[in-house]
Amino acid sequence: MSSATHPLITTVKSLVDAATAPTAGLSGAAAHGKFPLAGGPDGFVGSVIDSSTSLIAAQRHDIVRFGMGAPAAEVIPTEELKALAGEALTVESFGYGATEGEPDLIEAILGLADSDGAPTSAERISVTAGGMQGLDLAFKLFVSPGDLVAVESPTYTNGSATAFAYGADLLEIPMDQHGMDVDAFEAIVGELDRVPKAIYVIPNFQNPSGTTLSEERRRKLLDLAHRWGSVIIDDDPYGDLRFSGEHVPSFSALSPQDPQVFSVRTFSKVIAPGLRVGWVDADARLRTLIGNAKQTMDSCTNVPAQHMVSRFVTGGGYADHLARLRREYHARKDAMVAAIGRVLGERARTTDPEGGFFLWLTLQGEDAGVDTEALFETALARGVAFIPGAALSPSRQFRNAARLCFASSSPERIEEGVARLAGALDAVGQRP
Numbered sequence: 055m056s057s058a059t060h061p062l063i064t065t066v067k068s069l070v071d072a073a074t075a076p077t078a079g080l081s082g083a084a085a086h087g088k089f090p091l092a093g094g095p096d097g098f099v100g101s102v103i104d105s106s107t108s109l110i111a112a113q114r115h116d117i118v119r120f121g122m123g124a125p126a127a128e129v130i131p132t133e134e135l136k137a138l139a140g141e142a143l144t145v146e147s148f149g150y151g152a153t154e155g156e157p158d159l160i161e162a163i164l165g166l167a168d169s170d171g172a173p174t175s176a177e178r179i180s181v182t183a184g185g186m187q188g189l190d191l192a193f194k195l196f197v198s199p200g201d202l203v204a205v206e207s208p209t210y211t212n213g214s215a216t217a218f219a220y221g222a223d224l225l226e227i228p229m230d231q232h233g234m235d236v237d238a239f240e241a242i243v244g245e246l247d248r249v250p251k252a253i254y255v256i257p258n259f260q261n262p263s264g265t266t267l268s269e270e271r272r273r274k275l276l277d278l279a280h281r282w283g284s285v286i287i288d289d290d291p292y293g294d295l296r297f298s299g300e301h302v303p304s305f306s307a308l309s310p311q312d313p314q315v316f317s318v319r320t321f322s323k324v325i326a327p328g329l330r331v332g333w334v335d336a337d338a339r340l341r342t343l344i345g346n347a348k349q350t351m352d353s354c355t356n357v358p359a360q361h362m363v364s365r366f367v368t369g370g371g372y373a374d375h376l377a378r379l380r381r382e383y384h385a386r387k388d389a390m391v392a393a394i395g396r397v398l399g400e401r402a403r404t405t406d407p408e409g410g411f412f413l414w415l416t417l418q419g420e421d422a423g424v425d426t427e428a429l430f431e432t433a434l435a436r437g438v439a440f441i442p443g444a445a446l447s448p449s450r451q452f453r454n455a456a457r458l459c460f461a462s463s464s465p466e467r468i469e470e471g472v473a474r475l476a477g478a479l480d481a482v483g484q485r486p
Contacts, residue, residue, distance in 0.1 A: 060246060063202070064448035065223045069099060099215050113434070118471030120458040121439040123261060123323075123411045127462075129382055130326045131375060135362060142365040143358050151354040153345040155181025155333065159364040163319075163333055166367070170293070172306035177338035180345065181355045184330040185291050185320030187348070189213055191334060192287045192316050193220045193252070194347055201251040204243075204284075206234050208414070208446035208455070210261045213254055213289060224448045225250060231405070233260060233267030236274045249282035257305070259292040259410025262446045262457035266408060269302050276309050288317040292410035294324050294376055297384035299408035306335065313337040321363055323411065324376060329359040380409070387413065389465035390458065393472040401479070404458075411461040416443075417454040417479075424482055426456045433478035438471045 076098045082088030154160070160179050167174045182188045189212070197203060199221025205214055207226035214224055225246075227239045234255060243249055253275065257267040267275075279286050288305050305315045320332030334344065348354075366372065387407060394404055394415065401421045405414045417424050426442040433440065443452030463471060 060225070060242075062207075062226045062242060062449070063223050064226070066099075066218050066221060069218065069448065094219070094221070099218050116437050117434070118438045118467050118474060119462055120460075120471055120475075121441050122462065123459050124327060124462050125323060125379075126382065126386075126464075128464075129379055131366070132326075134366065134371070135326065138362050138365050138369070139358075142361045144361075147358045147361050149357065151357040151360065153180075153348055153354050154341065155179065155355060156357065156360040156364065158368075159331075159360045160333075162364050162367040167306075167335070170304065170307070172304050172310070174306065174311075174335050175338065177341060178311075178335050180334050180336070180341060180348065181360060182318075182320075182332045182334055182348070183352060183355050184322055184327070185289065185318050185332040186212060186216070187351065187355075188318035188320070188332050188334045189216050189287070189289060190351075191344055191347055192285075192318060193217050193222070195340065195343065196252050196285050196287075196316070197222045198251075202246075202248055204239065204250040204253045205448070206255060206260060206263075208262050208443060208452055208457075209254070209448070210256060210289070211441075211446055213256075214448055217252075217254065218448075222252075226447065226449060226451070229260075229263060229265060231265055233257065233265050233271055234275070236271040236278065239275075240278060243278075243282070250284050252285045252287055253279060254287045254289065256289045256291075257293075258290050258302070259295065259407050259412070261292070261410070262412050262441065263414040264405045264407030264410055264412045265414075266299075266302060269308070272302070272305060272308055276305060276312070276315075279314050284314065286315045288315055290317065291320045291323045295379060295383060295411075296409035297380040297387070311337075313339075316340075324379065325363060325366060329363060330356060331359050331363045383409070383411070383461050386460045386463065386465060386468060389468045390460040390472070393469050397472050397476045398479075411459050412457055413460060414443075415440075415456045415458055416452075421479060421483065422454050424479065425453050427453070429456075429478055429482050432481050433475055436474045436478045436481070438474040438478065440475070 077091050080089050081091040084090060159181055160176050163179055164174060193216050197217060197220040201222055202225055203217045203222040204225045204227055206229050217224060228235050259266055286305060306317060317335040321329060391404060391406060394402060400419055402415050402417050407413055427444055430442050441457040443455030444450040446457060460468060
C-alpha cells in the first residue's frame, strides 16, 4: 500500500488546512498587516497537554487536576533544594557553562547509568534543558520533511508535535498491555513502500497509557531498527519510578553503545520540572553535532540548576528520595484504580501501571459512545480535568478514552476527582 494513503499515517498537510493551520491569518505580506512567515510554522501544532495548563490556571473554581503530568507538589524536595542552593551555588554557577554540560553533573549521570545496569561514557552524554530539548535535538538530527516516524498509539502529544514541527509523517502503531505491538509494527511496515526513519517510543510506564514494553518486544524492536536502518528515540522519563513488578532492561542494557539508540532522559519527573535539566545519551560521534545544534538554542543548560541537581543526586539521599516517590505514587495509583472501579464500575476499564504517572481510561458499555473531548468541558465545569484520548493520537483515535494522572493528587483528592468525573459523565449521558 502507498504510504500516502495509509490510514495509520498522518502528515502535517492532512492534519491542518489553510483555515486551521497555526499560521492562518498571520502569514502574508507585511503591507497587508501580516508576517512573512516561513513554511515550517504550519507544523507547529502545539501541545494540548501544555495548553491545558493555561486553561486550568484561568479557572476560578476548585479543580482536581488529572490532566498535567507533574510531580506532586508535596513530594518535590523543596526544602532540600533551597538548602542546596546555598551550598552548591558559587560565582561559577552564574557564568556560561560548557554546552555539553557541567562535569560534576555528567559524572553523576554516569553513576546513575551504572546503577541501572547500562554503563555509558562521558563522551556520549549531553546535558539538555529538560527532556523536551532532548526530543527536539533527536528530531532535528534525524528527521527531514516527509520522513516517516513511527509512534505508539496513543502517544505523547509533545513528542508527536515535535516530530510534526520537523515535517515528519507519523505512523501510529497499536498497543496492548505489553506496550507497542511490535509484530503488528513489522506487518504494517511490510505493507508500505518505505521504512521509518525513526521510531519514537516511551518504553517504561508509557505516557499516556501507563504500559511497559516487554523485554521480548524491546529485543525485536532493536532487531527491526537494525534491519531498517532506523533510529530508536528512547524517551524514558519514568524508568526510575517503578513501584511494582519486575525491572525490564533498557535498550541500552540490551544493546550497549548501540549507534541506532538515541536515549532521552530528564530529572523533571524525579526531582522538579521547573529546574529544566535532562540529558541525552547517544553515540559519541554525534556529540559535536548535538552541541552545534544546542548552541543555536541556548548555548548551555541552566548552570545553577545543573549544580543543584548534581549535588542533590550525589549528596547521599537520592536513593531514599526515589524510594519515597515510589511509595507515594504506588498508593496514589492504587487509590485511582480502586476509585474508578468503585464509582464507575463496568462503565470504564483502565490500565494498571507498575510505575510512572498515568493510567488510561476507556469508556465502555452504554458510555462507549461518549466523546471525551465533549466530556472535558462538562468535567472542567464540575471541577475535574483530564486529557481527552483523541488529543493523544495524531489521527484522533480514542474518542472514548482519557489520560488520567494519578501522581499529582492525594488519595483523598483522587476520590473526589473520580466522583466529579462520574457526575460529568452522568450529565453528558442525560443530554438529548
